[in-house]
Amino acid sequence: MKNTCKWIGLLSIAVTFILPLAFFIEQISLAAMKQGLLIATLVWFGTSVFWIGTKVPEQPKGDPIL
């Protein structure tokens, strides 16, 4: 399950990278790119939660990030 989610997640992140490039070289329309990005976004958040690290700091250190 974890492995499957990981590969699907990685695929979605690759799609997030590829879609704007595909629009840039005029392979897909703006609307299709936007729709594809939304789907890739949902897939990424839906799958990454199962495999991206659960160890987090109790509280932040340092200054705000700009």
Add this chain to the structure above:
Amino acid sequence: MPQKSKPIESPVVEEFESTPVPERAQKGAKAFWGMYAGEHAAGTEFMIGPLFLLAGVSLQNIFWGLLLGNFLAVLSWRFICAPIATKARLTLYCHLEKIAGKDLVKVYNFANGVLFCFLAGAMITVSATAVGIPFNLEMPAFDAIYPNSASFIMIVVAVGVVISAVAGIGYNAVSRFANIAAPWMVLVFLGCGIVALKQLGVDSWAGLNAIWTESISFAQGGEVTTSMGFLEVVLFAWFCNAAMHVGMSDLSVFRYAKKASSGWATAGGMYVGHYMAWIAAALMLAAQIKLTQSADPVPGPMAFNVVGIAGIICVVVAGWTTANPTIYRAGLAFQAMLPGTSRLSMTLLAGGVATTAAIFPAFAFKLLGFVGLYGTILAPMGAVIFADWYLSKRIGVTPFHAEASGCGVNKSVLFAWLIPVTVSLYFIFAQGVTTWYFVLPAWLACGVLFLVFSRLRGTPQSSVKKGYLA
């Protein structure tokens, strides 16, 4: 992209608050590359990039100025902050307490907390501009100081309440969510830039330059004037995070690094977040000007125009994941200043101040100036740490004076900090001089004054007995 089987996580864990980090807890450079690259793609990048265009910065100055300024920032982390962090292995506050004294650190911490609130406010404003899109919210204009509608106030308050409540309840969930969102956010930033470039319809550098100049002209009502040249862009990029590198706030991060060379990892944050993301955001505004004839640098609509709903999600997430820990930190700072209060109440107080600031869009739209002010006030304390670490013994000054003498306020530090900061604030507010000119002079002056005042004060007998000058 995340590493093959390594979770993306901060190399910083909540341990060793007042003791040096032991060898078993130290981490290699790899952990820091991912952390910096992810954390510096924040909500404020959506705001800063477009502000360059509105300030009339030429395209060449953006590309070359940011390249150099970010490099100087990386060098500052690598050669000023990381070497001390990997030798002392203490947090900023613990290190500063040994030099400046417990009570003075509380004052510094409080100043930090207040400034954090305004930064968090700008991030809440950024998120609110995206949340408002489905409600057809009329966005405030660039020159707006006050909110433009009751709806805007309501959405800002709603976003602020949610962020503050989450910060008050706990930090873990948001931190994990931020880790998950980081690689995706970086790619959405990149995608925004690519799509905006296509929407601009240019196929050469000359074409891009021409349309960039046209965009500046449109935004400035037919004129092309600039308030930022090459030097200003370099200084801004260098000192945007001055509090963290020359200001030594990232001692808290790099105390976990095995070697000072981990300081190079900050290049991941600078060139992803403060180069690619700023340029991408600036191109988004240029594309918006071309397509809709609107020069308002409102992040939500800009991102929606180029990448649709994913852009709205990105703006909300980028603002939320950075505003949340900022409010949390401000709450901790207030709590340290007011002993006996609960962390929850102080976090909610910080959230309230941040939300109030967020209602006024001017705080977000004047972010370039505010960032310089933030560095001018906080970074000089880093010079005290630097001078104390490298120079104090050489000129016969007791290092870690407060610890050696047991004083609550080291007056040498207090006046070395207050004098350059007060002079800088006079020029900034009374004379209207740009803020980012003052970070370096204030830092240098603070370090020199600290050594001079410490030398004049003399050496306490207790420090000789304890061997601080050995």
